Amino acid sequence: MEFIVDSMSGKIAKWLRILGHSVKYVSPKEDDSSVLKLAGGAVLITRDHELLERARKMNLEAHEVPQDLMAAMVSISNLGIRLRIDPRGTRCPFCDEPLSIVRNREIGIELPREVIRGHRRFLLCRKCGKVFWFGSHYWKMLGTLARVKEKREEMRIGGGL
Structure with a gap:
């Protein structure tokens, strides 16, 4: 599933990517018309009610998410998104x-010694060079998903869905 996420929902964009979905994050500089042009074939995620209504009038798949991150995560999970981090995806x-997925010698940047000693596998972004490992932040993300x-x-x- 591919997504277009407006600038009001940046945390959701990051979560969708971590969960394995391709996301075009639209900067605050983009106007609604530009966002709607990008949304063809993708699912629009927004907190902007007016943008949502315009998208629906154009028969685009669009979903409004609440401002609260936990409620927004519940909302996107209702789109059939698996709440599971798969390092391979x-x-x-x-x-x-x-x-x-790489070993520390494949990273090409210096990491703190305790990180290298404590981890055998890392996740590397070959485009921007960022490196991720399965440390405390990863475990916190799993807790959030739970x-x-x-x-x-x-x-x-309780009948809320």
Whole structure:
């Protein structure tokens, strides 16, 4: 699934990329007409109600997400997005490039010694050069996804979905 995410929903753009989806993040400089032109064939994610209505009038697939990140994550999970990080399919949260699984000698940049000692595999963005590893930030992301799943289940049981 490919997405267009407007500038009001940048955190969602990063999460979608981490979850393996291609995302075109639209800068705040782009006007609504430009966003709608880009949205053909992709799913538009926005917090802008007016943009949402315009997209729907053009028969584009568009979804409005709440401002609260947890509620927004629950909302996107209802689009059939799996709330699972697969290192083989994740994308760079900054530039949308697919990440490569590499060993530390393949990275080409200096990392802190404790990071290299503590990890055998890394994720490398060959486009922007960013390096990611399975450290505390990764475990926090997994915790966030678990809370989103719980919230979604609570809403389903409580009749909110």
